[in-house]
Amino acid sequence: MNMAVNILAIETSCDESSVAVIQDGRVIRSNIISSQIEIHKKYGGVVPEIASRKHLEALPFVVQEALSEAEADFKDIDGIGVAYGPGLVGALLVGLSYAKAAAYAIEKPLIGVHHLEGHIHAGFLEYPDLAFPLVALVVSGGHTSLVYLPKRGAYELLGQTRDDAAGEAFDKVARHLGLGYPGGPQIQQAALQGNREKLVFPRAWLEKDSLDFSFSGLKSSVLNYLNQCKMKDEAYDIPDIAAGLQEAIGDVLATKAVVAAKKKKVPTILLAGGVAANLRLREMLQEKAGQENINVLWPSPVLCTDNAAMIGCAAYYKYLRGEFSDLTLNAVPNLSLFTS
Missing domain, CATH: 3.30.420.40 (ATPase, nucleotide binding domain)
Incomplete structure (x- = not known):
């Protein structure tokens, strides 16, 4: 035994x-x-x-x-x-x-x-029978990476952020909106009351076929919008800003994760890291992956x-x-x- x-x-x-x-x-x-x-x-x-x-x-x-x-x-x-x-x-x-x-x-x-x-291994605690190969989208305050796992212990970097991580963008915008720290949960909460189509912030898709990310331009765009409102003495709606930011980040993350999974011909995307707790990101990822018959998994919030x-x-x-x-x-x- x-x-x-x-x-x-x-x-x-x-x-x-x-x-x-x-x-x-x-x-x-x-x-x-x-x-x-x-x-x-x-x-x-x-x-x-x-x-x-x-x-x-x-x-x-x-x-x-x-x-x-x-x-x-x-x-x-x-x-x-x-x-x-x-x-x-x-x-x-x-x-x-x-x-x-x-x-x-x-x-x-x-x-x-x-x-x-x-x-990444938080996913294996949640799903002990999770099979290789798979693609992991690791999104947290300090990291945003797309990783291919052909087998246990082997990692191939498919793409990563060139500047701010997604969680960092949430934190910085939340601070400017006076929502406090940590920013991710606060942005998600505010976005529930917002109109996600009202403010369309820019998406950085980068070069053709690139699986890298860039969120500093998005962050700057949101902060510029805030400054313009203040300079013109115009009111701005925090839930709409939060919803627009969340939509822009989720759109890029979900789209590129699905492209990576198709490129590597894997049946599963594993979402991991602190931002994996974001409900809208999960929704967008499931929606885009579902259209390609790709399964999406994520760990419990504590993991x-x-x-x-x-x-x-x-x-x-x-x-x-x-x-x-x-x-x-x-x-x-x-x-x-x-x-x-």
């Missing part, structure tokens, strides 16, 4: 201190997330130095809570998975330092995980945002392949998932 493999996973790449215990890459025995959103709200975004300090304060307690909820002890752990990039370097270092110390102390392997690889369960799932498969890190592993804020 095979013994279960338990991974203790740590995720501190931005402003969530998260620790999970994942069994056999599928069973979430615990997934504790200590969010710093309330702290960073007053600054309108994440302050890296504050994030690092809060991770330092929270992490030991979050680890204990994760072990307790999993009814486990360090002696039950077979490997320590940790996100080591990309992300805020100070925040990453807190999680990585704890992971290295824990791996050394319990004499178990350290498994460094790419943050985006974690987001869309940064969490350690997704890191634990990715770490488990690395554990099976013997892909271990040594104790010299360092945080890499601009870590690439793709080998050129």
